[in-house]
Amino acid sequence: MKNANLLFLLLYLQQVTTDLRNDNCCYWMVSKGYDLPEFSERRVLNEVTVYYHDSSLKSKMPCPDWINTTAGIREWGQIQYWSNHNRFVGTLGLQSAINQFNLTGTLTDRNIYQGFGCCSLYPNGTYSAFLNHAFNGKDFTSFDINSKTFVAAVPQAVVYKTLRESDQSTINDVASYYQKTCLDRLKILMEAPRVRAKRIPDVRILEPKKKVGSVTVTCHVTGFYPREVQVFWLGSDLQPVDEGVTEILPNDDGTYQTRKSVIVPEEDVGKQNYSCVVLHISIPNNITKVWEVKAGGVAVWIPLLCISLLASVIGIGVWWRCKTRDAVI
Structure with missing residues (x-):
């Protein structure tokens, strides 16, 4: 025994040990009602929150002092840029979902649209990434990084899919982020002392x-x-x-x-x-x-x-x- x-x-x-990996992820949420901020976003590196912002704050979080390399500070500027992008597409998704689910009256007062994106580097050198959106806690759409298209999880997500894919330039930027930039940023910020030690x-x-x-x-x-x-x-x-x-x-x-x-x-x-x-x-x-x-x-x-x-x-x-x-x- x-x-x-x-x-x-x-x-x-x-x-x-086999399941362990390095991850680089972002969680954001656009809400209406529930006494929550209209927009909030959290980014975590190695289970350490490196960025948090919500619409009730007067300013966005400054660069942490432990991200002190030139490359790290440059990436921090890009993080804040993409935060504005996430708020825009999240608001677009929330309104589209409310309209397509035909929510009217008081049903429009309490709704949440969420996004979660993550890239992972495994010990054997392989790399994976994904991006998912949800409406009121249920799958709404996901992004196919290779085909550069959104995949509607429900019929009501087709309109949002079409709106996003009509801006091909931004779609290419999002695909490039998950194909390469996310991994590069992960490697750069991993060098920060607080993350590495x-x-x-x-x-x-x-x-x-x-x-x-x-x-x-x-x-x-x-x-x-x-x-x-x-x-x-x-x-x-x-x-x-x-x-x-x-x-x-x-x-x-x-x-x-x-x-x-x-x-x-x-x-x-x-x-x-x-x-x-x-x-x-x-x-x-x-x-x-x-x-x-x-x-x-x-x-x-x-x-x-x-x-x-x-x-x-x-x-x-x-x-x-x-x-x-x-x-x-």
Whole structure:
């Protein structure tokens, strides 16, 4: 059983590593009603927001001081230029959708038109990109980058498709962006120190919480960058222990934090040790903290460099990618 669990863990980590990529994405929204800004846009690079703007702000976000190269500053100017373009085509899409769905009266007062574009560079050197639009949370149209045409997801999107394709010059610009510019920008902005630098996670076992019949032990992991991380609990015999859902949250300094907990039955406390194991691209093997209960009921944690058996099995799966995001619609 032990070998089967370790093999499963190895295969899982290999799959996670295969899926990793660098992304450059943009999210924008044109809204009417719902007490939302008329227009808002967010661009993210490696899970770090590098640009945010909405129509309620007096000015657009200045270039972050950590984008300090000549090429990066030049690209920042282009980001603001395309933000104006996104607002224009989003407003056009919103009005077209309202008309084509024949929304009248109060039905015109609360509607949302959204765009999401992303380009991705995979570890094996392959590249992909896409652009999708939605109306009120449902697919409306998408852009075929190779044919330079919009694909209507619903009949009501045909009018918008025709309007956009009638401006062939802009269509060529959008296609060129996703074919080349998005990738070039991703590579340039990846060089920014805040996006590029890896940060080693700080791992701590929090004070256990006692309940009737059980003890909840939590492993808190914080200060790591990039975002991708694996955290799991193991028993002293390297058997996985049941664990809760993991949520990765941002810190104010651009790093991330997460936590995982295990519920230990009261009758098992002190009978075996429990280890929190953390895998991250910033470390060559893993970080392991062991929680145990000594005589007298005093809980302690012991830091370990690695668990040798675990490291030998999963060593090939712990080099992760730096995930980077931004894009133009």
